[in-house]
Amino acid sequence: MSKRSLNNTSSNTKAKKSKYWSLGLVDAMKNPDSIVKKTEHCVIIKDKYPKAKIHYLVLPQDNISSIYMLNRSHVKLIEEFGKLFKEIQDEVEVTLRAGFHAVPSMQRLHMHIISGDMVSPCLKTKVHWNSFTTDFFMLFEDVQQQLKENGSIKKISPELHKSLLATELQCNQCLFKPKNMPQLKEHLFIHNK
DNA sequence: GTTCTAGAAC
DNA sequence: GTTCTAGAAC
Numbered sequence: 001m002s003k004r005s006l007n008n009t010s011s012n013t014k015a016k017k018s019k020y021w022s023l024g025l026v027d028a029m030k031n032p033d034s035i036v037k038k039t040e041h042c043v044i045i046k047d048k049y050p051k052a053k054i055h056y057l058v059l060p061q062d063n064i065s066s067i068y069m070l071n072r073s074h075v076k077l078i079e080e081f082g083k084l085f086k087e088i089q090d091e092v093e094v095t096l097r098a099g100f101h102a103v104p105s106m107q108r109l110h111m112h113i114i115s116g117d118m119v120s121p122c123l124k125t126k127v128h129w130n131s132f133t134t135d136f137f138m139l140f141e142d143v144q145q146q147l148k149e150n151g152s153i154k155k156i157s158p159e160l161h162k163s164l165l166a167t168e169l170q171c172n173q174c175l176f177k178p179k180n181m182p183q184l185k186e187h188l189f190i191h192n193k
Numbered sequence: 194g195t196t197c198t199a200g201a202a203c
Numbered sequence: 204g205t206t207c208t209a210g211a212a213c
Contacts, residue, residue: 197212198208198210198211200207
């Protein structure tokens with residue numbers, strides 16, 4: 001092997017390693033410690049960095065990268081997502097929400113199931129907050145309806161993506177508008193005690 | 194997705 | 204001087 005190809009191999013390996021984070025969910029799906037429930041077509045895992053007291057992910061066993069790969073053949077799969085959401089909801093006292101990020105960071109389709117408290121040490125940034133409290137969080141019911149009616153999920157524009165994540169901070173339980181994240185987190189903590 | 198950290202904001 | 208945010212990561 002030439003010196004050049006050796007160098008290429010080395011840099012490719014580094015590049016792969018540094019970009020493999022986006023496939024982290026595929027590993028988590030195989031990890032018994034993170035698995036909550038498993039069915040023929042789906043797996044439910046605990047989110048590794050939960051943004052609320054309850055935060056799970058529902059994923060398909062099949063290699064589907066995102067909601068934008070869904071078509072009419074996946075209506076049954078999404079119905080199972082809804083069924084699993086109901087099952088999790090019935091196991092807890094608080095109201096949960098289920099939905100998808102409009103622009104997901106991680107490959108492999110995943111539906112968030114999350115409680116409304118938003119109390120968690122892993123909730124740190126404005127992007128974290130806005131990705132669960134603005135329209136960036138596409139509710140399961142709306143995604144399911146869109147898939148049934150249109151046979152696909154429409155992507156949001158880069159402009160809308162940017163503006164949703166830049167939305168000014170606003171409590172999800174009252175009208176309070178915190179100045180920064182530490183203030184929001186303290187406020188959420190008080191809501192919960 | 195997170196981590197790290199420069200420099201903005203206070 | 205300290206807190207906080209936002210962008211790079213080869």
